Amino acid sequence: MRAPRRKPARRKRLCGRGPPSAASIGTPIAWPWDRRLPIALRHPAAWEQSAGLVARRTEWPAMAKLAQRAEAGGTQVMVSSTAAPAAAPLGVALVGTGLAAAMHTAALRLVPGAEIRGVVGTSAGKAEACAQRLSLPRAYRDLDECLADPQVRVVHICTPPHTHPDLAQRIAAAGRNILIDKPLARTVAEADRIIAACARSGVMLCGLFQHRNIPLCRSVKTAVDQGRLGRIYLADCFVKWWRTDEYYRDSSWRARRATEGGGALINQAIHSIDLLQWLAGPVVEVAGYTTTAAHAIETEDVGVAVLRLAGGAVGVLEGTTAAYPGFPERIEIHGTAGSVVVDEGRRRVEWYLRGQEPRIEQEGVQQGNAADPAAVSPEAHAAAFADFLDSVRTGRPPTVDGHAARKALEVVEAVYRSSAQGGRPVYLPLSP
Numbered sequence: 001m002r003a004p005r006r007k008p009a010r011r012k013r014l015c016g017r018g019p020p021s022a023a024s025i026g027t028p029i030a031w032p033w034d035r036r037l038p039i040a041l042r043h044p045a046a047w048e049q050s051a052g053l054v055a056r057r058t059e060w061p062a063m064a065k066l067a068q069r070a071e072a073g074g075t076q077v078m079v080s081s082t083a084a085p086a087a088a089p090l091g092v093a094l095v096g097t098g099l100a101a102a103m104h105t106a107a108l109r110l111v112p113g114a115e116i117r118g119v120v121g122t123s124a125g126k127a128e129a130c131a132q133r134l135s136l137p138r139a140y141r142d143l144d145e146c147l148a149d150p151q152v153r154v155v156h157i158c159t160p161p162h163t164h165p166d167l168a169q170r171i172a173a174a175g176r177n178i179l180i181d182k183p184l185a186r187t188v189a190e191a192d193r194i195i196a197a198c199a200r201s202g203v204m205l206c207g208l209f210q211h212r213n214i215p216l217c218r219s220v221k222t223a224v225d226q227g228r229l230g231r232i233y234l235a236d237c238f239v240k241w242w243r244t245d246e247y248y249r250d251s252s253w254r255a256r257r258a259t260e261g262g263g264a265l266i267n268q269a270i271h272s273i274d275l276l277q278w279l280a281g282p283v284v285e286v287a288g289y290t291t292t293a294a295h296a297i298e299t300e301d302v303g304v305a306v307l308r309l310a311g312g313a314v315g316v317l318e319g320t321t322a323a324y325p326g327f328p329e330r331i332e333i334h335g336t337a338g339s340v341v342v343d344e345g346r347r348r349v350e351w352y353l354r355g356q357e358p359r360i361e362q363e364g365v366q367q368g369n370a371a372d373p374a375a376v377s378p379e380a381h382a383a384a385f386a387d388f389l390d391s392v393r394t395g396r397p398p399t400v401d402g403h404a405a406r407k408a409l410e411v412v413e414a415v416y417r418s419s420a421q422g423g424r425p426v427y428l429p430l431s432p
């Protein structure tokens with residue numbers, strides 16, 4: 001007589017509404033589901049926020065054991081590269097003393113094995129003031145002094161876009177790995193020079209598009225790649241934000257062609273443009289318009305475009321800093337098997353798959369950037385930095401290397417070129 005077939009063990013989820021894949025962020029590590037971090041088990045937002053807490057405890061061996069036991073028992077283990085096991089610290093220096101430098105500092109402090117060595121400013125005094133304000137160990141007199149520090153292995157460029165090419169070329173020539181906060185540069189031609197300089201010197205280059213590290217966005221990417229939305233035919237992104245007159249007036253570089261290369265598209269909407277092209281792209285054709293509607297600035301505070309994507313889909317993009325009072329940004333993707341709405345601004349994803357109940361995943365309340373430039377929580381930055389440090393350690397390419405970071409810039413530049421030609425279509429890849 002045949003033995004009755006055993007029912008396969010059901011995989012339990014640690015966190016009911018958490019990311020669906022077990023290895024959704026990179027280097028595996030187990031979440032300890034003991035009582036020390038109970039909130040991490042229940043709440044997806046805390047899942048991200050707790051990464052730093054886990055990381056700062058040196059509990060890797062214990063967590064690894066727990067993970068093995070859990071997986072053997074059929075329990076899904078969540079992972080986070082921000083909580084990778086501690087390796088020898090890697091020295092990181094920051095160039096820039098403004099808002100981005102503060103964000104990078106907060107995030108680097110969540111990354112195990114990242115050692116902030118110091119900061120470079122436009123003057124020794126500015127660097128000193130920044131080092132004090134952010135409690136950094138050292139203020140370098142200038143970039144040369146920073147690059148003479150043998151402990152510095154990675155340099156984060158947190159300065160306005162017009163400075164990126166020169167800084168990157170100097171840092172690459174000194175053999176240091178480079179992370180550049182978005183945009184890679186003002187133009188694709190400049191980005192190409194940066195990529196070539198890094199290749200020549202054999203150093204790693206990473207562009208910062210931290211929204212790709214938001215777990216919900218990664219689960220949408222997985223769903224799209226697995227074909228769960230069917231054939232995609234429509235993909236849109238909407239970034240209707242608000243920035244005050246003072247925001248522009250108080251800055252020496254924002255919304256100026258010479259220093260930023262553009263306005264609302266290259267600065268604010270570029271994160272969502274990057275997500276859109278990553279999720280549903282690449283973009284092959286762009287027809288767009290830009291206008292300056294509500295601010296006394298040189299570049300656009302409104303940009304719109306119709307897109308054609310490689311797979312035959314079409315889409316629209318809207319990016320503005322003139323939409324008072326500022327609305328959460330959104331990406332909408334429609335395919336033959338259903339739709340997904342990525343409400344990035346509220347860290348929420350709505351799934352409408354044919355034959356299934358609609359489902360909403362929420363990572364917790366997030367104030368978002370819609371009206372406040374400084375309202376950026378550090379976890380997604382931290383995951384991007386951990387990914388890059390892991391590439392520097394292991395030699396594998398970073399998830400968002402120079403070529404990947406260039407793509408959103410290429411779409412933005414295509415909108416600018418199209419608008420300058422009265423909305424005529426521009427085809428990608430762009431010719432010089």
Ligand SMILES: NC(=O)c1ccc[n+]([C@@H]2O[C@H](COP(=O)([O-])OP(=O)(O)OC[C@H]3O[C@@H](n4cnc5c(N)ncnc54)[C@H](O)[C@@H]3O)[C@@H](O)[C@H]2O)c1
Pocket residue numbers: 095096097098099100101103120121122126157158159160161163181182183208210251267376
């Ligand atoms: N990823 C994100 O979410 C995010 C958020 C904010 C800013 N950014 C990006 O970060 C970059 C900087 O933006 P920010 O908001 O910090 O600007 P900011 O004006 O607040 O600060 C820029 C800093 O760079 C310094 N600086 C300028 N030229 C320099 C040089 N050659 N060497 C050293 N320091 C120099 C300035 O003195 C200033 O302290 C921009 O590319 C911006 O788009 C990204």
